[in-house]
Amino acid sequence: xxxxxxxxxxxxxxxxxxxxxRLALIIVILVVSTFFKPGMMPKPLIDKGGFYLATISKTLxxxxxxxxxxxxxxxxxxxxxxxxSDRALPESPELLLVGKGSIRASSPPTTFSPQAxxxxxxxxxxxxxxxxxxEYVVEQGETLSSIAAKFNISLNTILLANNxxxxxxxxxxxxxIILPVSGIVYHVKSGDTISAIAEKYKGKTDEIVAINNxxxxxxxxVGDIVIIPNGIxxxxxxxxxxxxxPIADSYxxxxxIPCHITQKLHWYNAIDFNAGEENTNNNCGKPIFxxxxxxxxxxxxxxxxxxxxxxxxxxxxxxxxPNGVVTSYGHIAVSLVNPGDKVSQGQAIAxxxxxxxxxGAGLSTGCHVHFAVSxxxxxxx
Numbered sequence: 001x002x003x004x005x006x007x008x009x010x011x012x013x014x015x016x017x018x019x020x021x022r023l024a025l026i027i028v029i030l031v032v033s034t035f036f037k038p039g040m041m042p043k044p045l046i047d048k049g050g051f052y053l054a055t056i057s058k059t060l061x062x063x064x065x066x067x068x069x070x071x072x073x074x075x076x077x078x079x080x081x082x083x084x085s086d087r088a089l090p091e092s093p094e095l096l097l098v099g100k101g102s103i104r105a106s107s108p109p110t111t112f113s114p115q116a117x118x119x120x121x122x123x124x125x126x127x128x129x130x131x132x133x134x135e136y137v138v139e140q141g142e143t144l145s146s147i148a149a150k151f152n153i154s155l156n157t158i159l160l161a162n163n164x165x166x167x168x169x170x171x172x173x174x175x176x177i178i179l180p181v182s183g184i185v186y187h188v189k190s191g192d193t194i195s196a197i198a199e200k201y202k203g204k205t206d207e208i209v210a211i212n213n214x215x216x217x218x219x220x221x222v223g224d225i226v227i228i229p230n231g232i233x234x235x236x237x238x239x240x241x242x243x244x245x246p247i248a249d250s251y252x253x254x255x256x257i258p259c260h261i262t263q264k265l266h267w268y269n270a271i272d273f274n275a276g277e278e279n280t281n282n283n284c285g286k287p288i289f290x291x292x293x294x295x296x297x298x299x300x301x302x303x304x305x306x307x308x309x310x311x312x313x314x315x316x317x318x319x320x321x322p323n324g325v326v327t328s329y330g331h332i333a334v335s336l337v338n339p340g341d342k343v344s345q346g347q348a349i350a351x352x353x354x355x356x357x358x359x360g361a362g363l364s365t366g367c368h369v370h371f372a373v374s375x376x377x378x379x380x381x
Contacts, residue, residue: 131180131211132308132363133161133227135267138174147176154182160233161185177267181211184231187374188224190324193217201231213310221297223318223326223374225268245325245376252291252379253345255329255371256352262368265381270330270372274352280366284355287348288329288369294321296341296349303359313370314362317350319343323376330370331362
C-alpha cells in the first residue's frame with residue numbers, strides 16, 4: 001500500500017509550503033533543544049553530583065581576618081572567588097567540601113601542615129593553647145579568687161606562680177601569670193630530670209611530659225620552664241624560681257642591630273626586639289646575635305604554623321653562658337648554629353622570623369626576636 005497516496009498524507013505533502021507550519025516546526029525544535037541544555041535540566045538530575053568549593057584565605061592569625069567564599073558548582077573549579085594574589089598565598093589552602101559531610105584538599109598537601117588544617121577546622125591549635133602559660137591583665141572589680149575561678153585553676157596556683165599571698169590586694173592593670181592547669185611552674189636547673197622533679201613536687205611524669213609537649217623525659221634543658229600539673233610545694237616553699245646571678249649591665253649586648261625594642265618586659269623575663277624597619281615584615285631575615293659568649297644548649301625548630309608552637313615561642317635557640325645564666329631567642333626563621341656549638345658575643349646565631357602564619361612563628365604579630373633571660377635580670381628591662 002502506498003501510504004503517501006492516502007488523503008491525510010496527500011494533504012500534508014501539499015501543505016509543506018504553508019508558512020504557519022514552518023513557524024510551528026521551528027518553535028518545536030527550539031523548545032526541545034532548550035529543554036535539554038545542561039543548565040535547564042531538572043535540578044535533581046545535576047544536584048546530586050555537585051561539589052561545594054570552599055576557599056579559605058587569609059588565615060594568618062596576626063591579620064585577624066578570615067574570609068570564606070562558598071560557590072556551588074557542578075564540577076571542581078579551576079578558579080575561585082578570590083583574586084590571583086590571594087590564591088598565591090602558601091598559607092591559603094583550598095578545601096573541597098564534598099556534599100555536606102567530608103573535606104579534602106584541592107591544593108598540594110605541601111602548602112599547609114596538619115597543624116594549620118587542624119586550626120582551620122577546630123583542631124590542634126586550640127588544644128595547644130590549653131597547655132600554655134599566659135599573662136592576664138586584671139580588670140576592675142576582680143579578685144585573686146574570682147580570677148582563679150575564671151580560669152578554672154586553684155587560688156594557690158595563682159599565688160605561687162606570682163609569688164603572692166592570700167592577703168595581697170591586686171589593682172586593675174596588674175599582670176598575673178596564669179597556668180593552664182592547677183599546679184606549679186618550675187625552672188629547670190643543671191642535673192634535673194623529669195622523674196626527680198615529679199617526685200619532689202608530687203607530680204606525675206607522664207602528665208609533665210604531655211602538658212609541656214616534651215618528646216620524652218630527657219627533653220629538658222637548663223633554663224627551661226616546665227609546668228607540673230597538680231604539683232605541690234614542699235613544706236618550706238622554695239618557689240622553684242632560679243637564683244638571680246648578679247651581672248653587669250654590659251654583660252649582654254643587644255641581640256638585634258639596631259637595638260629597637262618593640263615590647264618591654266613580659267613573660268618570662270623577656271624583651272622583644274626587631275631591626276627597626278617601619279614595615280614589620282621587612283625585619284624578617286635580619287640577623288640575631290648572641291648576647292654573650294656561651295654554648296648552644298638547644299635548637300628547636302618546627303614546621304607547625306600553630307600560634308602555640310613551643311609554648312608560643314615558636315622556633316627558638318637557648319645559650320648557656322659561663323656564669324650559668326641562660327638566654328633564649330624565640331620566633332627565629334633560620335638557625336645558624338647547632339646544639340653544642342661554642343659561640344662568641346656578637347656572633348650571628350639565627351635569622352629573625354615571627355611573621356604570622358609562617359612555620360615556627362609561634363605567638364607573634366610581626367617579625368622580631370623574643371629575648372629572654374633565665375637566672376639573672378634582663379638588662380634591657
